Amino acid sequence: MALAWMGPNADANLLQGIEAGQLGRRALDVGHDWEAYGLTLPADQVITGYMIRLKQQEFPQRVQHNFTNPDLLNTDQRKVFELVLRHFERSRHNLPVEQILLIVQGSAGTGKSFLMKALECERNRADNVEYSPTCMRPAPTIVATCNIRRRTVHSALRLPIRSTQLQPLNGKSFRSFQRSFSNTPGRCHLVVPGR
Numbered sequence: 749m750a751l752a753w754m755g756p757n758a759d760a761n762l763l764q765g766i767e768a769g770q771l772g773r774r775a776l777d778v779g780h781d782w783e784a785y786g787l788t789l790p791a792d793q794v795i796t797g798y799m800i801r802l803k804q805q806e807f808p809q810r811v812q813h814n815f816t817n818p819d820l821l822n823t824d825q826r827k828v829f830e831l832v833l834r835h836f837e838r839s840r841h842n843l844p845v846e847q848i849l850l851i852v853q854g855s856a857g858t859g860k861s862f863l864m865k866a867l868e869c870e871r872n873r874a875d876n877v878e879y880s881p882t883c884m885r886p887a888p889t890i891v892a893t894c895n896i897r898r899r900t901v902h903s904a905l906r907l908p909i910r911s912t913q914l915q916p917l918n919g920k921s922f923r924s925f926q927r928s929f930s931n932t933p934g935r936c937h938l939v940v941p942g943r
C-alpha cells in the first residue's frame with residue numbers, strides 16, 4: 749500500500765509514518781518472509797512470472813463465478829441488453845442487420861461489466877456454449893483482462909503493440925487468427941470494455 753501511495757512524482761516525505769528512503773530497509777521489510785508468497789523469481793522475471801501465475805491460478809478460479817443473471821438487470825442495462833440481443837437474434841437467423849457501433853458509458857460501479865457478462869451468459873445459453881465465439885469480449889488493457897477474464901484487443905485481433913503500421917498476418921499468427929474465428933458463423937460481436 750505504501751508503495752502505491754508513492755506513485756509517479758509523489759513526495760516520499762509525505763508518506764505517513766515512514767521515513768523517506770527507508771522503504772525496503774525497515775525491520776518489517778527485511779524480516780518479512782517474502783518467499784512465503786512464492787516471490788522467488790529473478791527481478792527481470794517477476795512481472796512475466798506473476799502474469800503466468802495469474803493466468804494459471806486465478807483465471808480458472810474466477811471463471812467458475814462468471815454467471816450473471818439477466819433477470820437482475822436494471823432499466824438502463826435492460827435497454828442495451830435488449831437492443832443487442834435483438835441484433836444477435838436477427839444475425840443468427842440471417843436476417844438483414846445493420847452493424848451496431850455502441851458505446852455504453854457510466855461512472856464506476858454503474859454496472860457496465862455486469863451488463864456485458866449478462867449478455868455473454870445469454871449468448872452462451874442461446875448458442876449452446878460450443879457456438880459462443882460469436883461474441884468476443886477482448887479488453888483494452890491487461891488489467892481489464894484480469895477483471896473480466898479475457899484477452900486484450902491487441903492479442904485477440906493480432907494488432908501490433910509497438911508499431912502503428914499494420915502488416916498482413918502470415919504463417920503461424922495467421923493460422924492462429926483463423927482458428928480463433930473458425931467457429932464464428934458469418935458474424936461476430938466484439939464487446940470491448942473501456943479500461
Ligand SMILES: Nc1ncnc2c1ncn2[C@@H]1O[C@H](COP(=O)(O)OP(=O)(O)OP(=O)(O)O)[C@@H](O)[C@H]1O
Pocket residue numbers: 820821822825854855856857858859860861862863
Ligand atoms: N443489475 C444489477 N443487479 C445486481 N448487481 C449489480 C447490477 N448491476 C451491477 N451490479 C453489481 O454492482 C457492482 C458494480 O458493477 P460493475 O462492476 O458491473 O460496474 P462497472 O460500471 O463495470 O464499474 P467499473 O467502471 O468500475 O468497472 C458489481 O458488484 C455488480 O455485480
